[in-house]
Every structure is written in structure tokens, then in C-alpha cells.
Amino acid sequence: MIENKKVHKFGMVVDLDKCTGCGACMVSCMSENNVPFKEDESNKKDSITWMRVYKLTNGKSFPETEIVYLPRPCQHCGGIGDHGHSPCVSVCPATATDYGYDTGIVSQIYTRCFGCRYCMGACPYHARYFNWWDPKWPKGMENYLSPNVSPRMRGVVEKCSFCYHRYQLAREQAMIEDREIEEMEYQTACTTACPAGAIVFGDLNNPAHKVHQIVKPDPHPDPMNHKVVGKSRNPKVFRLLERLGTNPKVYYMSDREWVRKAGDNYLKGEWENVKTHHGASSSHG
Template identity: 75%
Template sequence: MKHTGNIGKPKRYGMVIDLDKCTGCGTCMVACMAENNVPFKKDESNKLDSITWLRVYRLTNGKPYPDNEVCYLPRPCQHCAGKHEGHSPCVSVCPATATDYDQETGIVSQIYTRCFGCRYCMAACPYHARYFNWWDPVWPKGMEKALNPNVSARMRGIVEKCSFCFHRYQKAMEKAHMEGRRELEEDEYQTACTQACPAGAITFGDLNNPEHKVHQIAQPDPAKGGRPRNPKVFRLLEELETNPKVYYLSSREWVQEACHKPHLLDQKTAHH
């Protein structure tokens, strides 16, 4: 069955984020919060207990003016596959099977009604992509009418995180099935952050599909746990073998350095 693309094979949805394009405007964060009914507090100044499925970090090269440079790094859930497909740091530890690795799409899901809030997954995640609902959500008056009906709101006491807008995948698949198709076009399933980014810094698609842009940019090497073959592309904490599906692209050397442990740079270049 060798058709175009990746028909019938399991998908590995992932992202490439171009750090050279990202301006740090935060539109992706806003889009994400609106799309996924992410609750917020009256005072969001304490970032340690506020929920940001997609968080933008600010990196600098640490040099004084005029050589100072800034880079913004958006960090969604990395949807790790682990050493063998499905052995994500968080999925393997959840005692109540409340977080799941979908073998069809490679997406790590969180089952809100199953989670009982032990927070072991948060301890397991090195990217701090998981957030706990320390409070029940309180929406400003009238806002509950503007919530996304496709995403369930969460209650206090459970963990949540980026789902790669899985509800959009489900909706797109439903539509495809109604039209007698089993496969999605690349643009049929896109995350909210991807579509919102005004700079076009986020590319989303099936990493297994050579026709998708994410595959073409990242050039993942399946023999090496999805390591990018594109030398400008890297993943966060590659050495931990979490095998994330979010790739970062930058031509700036200091950005690549800032995202790695300094003494590992030689090791990294040795791999390519």
C-alpha cells in the first residue's frame, strides 16, 4: 500500500518551532488558553502556580549592549515517546492510568476525570509542562458562555497539560470519516498556537509523513529515537532520551548553546 504520504501508518504528530522567527509576542499562549479553557487567577504574577500549557521562556546571550540578544522559546508539552514508543516520563509513572500515550497519534493525553491529583507525573516531567489545578476555575462573569464547548473544563485537584489540541484532531477525523476518508490533510488538523502565531514560527504536522513540513524541517532519524538530522534543529534535553516530539530550529549558535548543557555541545556535534 504505497500511496503518497503516510496512509494507514501510525501518526507522530509534532512541532517544529522556529526560534529565529518567534518574537515572544505571546499570542500562542493566549490562543492556547482560550482554545483549551485554561483557568486563570485574578493575580497571575506568581508563575509557579498559574497554568500555562504553552509557556514562553526568555533566553539571553548574557552579553552587554550592543551585543545583547534575546530569544523567546515557547514550550508546550513535548509529547515524549520515551526510549520505546509510549514510555514517556509521565505516562509510565501515573498510578491510575490517568495519562495515556496514544499509539495512533503519539499524543500524550490527560484524562481529567481519572486523575486524582497525586502529582507524580509533575515530578517526572523535566520540562515543567504539567500543571496542577490548585484552585477551582473561576471565570469572570459571563465568560463561561465563551468557553470552548469542545474542551471540558477542569476542576481543582487534578493535573492538566497541553494536548496538542486533541479535540481538533477528533473533530477533523469525524469530518474525514463523514466524507469517507481515513486520512487527514496536513492543514485539517492544526493546533491553536500554530494557527495563531503571527510570525508563522510554529509548524505542526505528522513527523512520520515525509510530505509534511515538520518532517521536512526536522528530518527525524527513526533509528536514533527521532533525533533531528537537520543540524540547525534540536530538542530540549535530548540526552535524557525522553524522545520529545517538539523540535526547535535556530541558526544562532548561542541559542543552541543556551538550550544545552554547556559541556555537552561537543557530544551533540559528534552525533551529527
């Protein structure tokens, strides 16, 4: 059949030294994915932002203070050993969220979700959002809603899908033309919007893709922690909470050591070892 035979592993790398925190990715995501809004969104703990930009500081005082903005979409975790049992998928009682073994994308089926919120508890990234309210658009504004992403209803969980509908559209086109999807054919809305070009998206399995070239994912389990697969062999690249074995497909990049260190939790003295290990693993494959 006209199946795309290659197994993709779509992922992203965000250059934190380029990100300006402008918020274009957040809005592009909202507008692409029919994310609703309410009158007061200043309580960030109930504000649906599939892409959320965190602000980190190095904790030093002026003028040594440094800020970094960290855009956080769903990390599309592969779970321990990258077997597809991401923290959220493995706990969902109704199979309303699923791991796409052909894409590495963690999906969410809104019409099946019954709102138990176990997945939200399981996700350490706070990437999952609950519709506490029925989404309401001011009169007439539903007119801009896109048919490619179904609007959600009250009582279900939603999250970033890596703009899966864009993949579907690109895949359909590629199938018709009997070819593989080109790198630039499938890009997420946040990637295309970023004015600083800080986000690179593509297939981590495809050495021709820029994301692969930057990340250089190690296909073997980390010898120091077998739960971890796909660790970057680029010493400037890291993942959030990598040690937990969630194996996210969103990587971050920074020249600054304190930023890389902020990506995970380390006991006293551990960072020094990890830091060097990072470099060492680049000789690994």
C-alpha cells in the same frame, strides 16, 4: 472499518529565530482550551499556561546581549527509545495520562486524575500544571467556554494536548468522507495563531508534511545514545533535553549556536563534539 490505518506521530517545530515572544500562542491556547485565570497570575510557578514562552539570553552585556523566546508546549515525549513510556505516562498511578500509539500524543484524563502530581515531578519541562484553585470565571464569562475541551476542576493536573479535540474533529470529518486527514485540517491553536509563522505542526511520520521536511527525523536510535530516537538530521534543529532520552515531539530550530546549545546540558568540551556529530548524522540516512 473506517479506521485511519496510518500511524501518525504528530509533532511540531518552532523556528526560534522567527518567534517574537508576542504571546499570541499562549492566549490562543488558553482560549481554545478553556484555561482558567486568576486575579494574580504573576507567580509563574502556579500560573496555568499550557503553552509557556520562556525568555533566554546569551548572558552577554549590552549591546552584545541577545534574547530568544522559546515557546514550550507539552513536549509529547515518546520516552526512552520512543516506546511510549514518556516520563509522565509511566509514573501516573491511575492511568490518567496515556500515550496514544496511533498519534504520539500524550493525553490527560482530568476526571480520572486524583491529583498526586507525580507526573509533574517527573516532567523536566514543567509542562504540567496543577489546578491549585477551583477555576472561576467572572459572572457571564463561562459563556465563551468551548464544549470541545472539558473545563477542569480543582485538584487535577492539566497540560497541552496538541489540541487533540481538533484532531478528533478532523478525523471524524475524514472518516465520513472516507479519506486521510489533510495536513492543514489538523493544526494546533498555537500554530494557527502565530503571527510570525514560527510554528509548524504536522505528522512527523509523513514525508509530505512540512514538519517532516524541516526536521527530517532519524528513525534509527542515535548511535551515540541509544535512548534517543528521532533525532533531527537538520543541523539547525534540536530538541530540549534530548540527551535524557525523553524523545520529545517538539523540535526547535535556530541559526544561532548559543540557542541550540541552550537546549540541553553539556559538560565542558562536550558541545564541540555534539555540534559536529549533529552535522555528521545528516549523512546517516
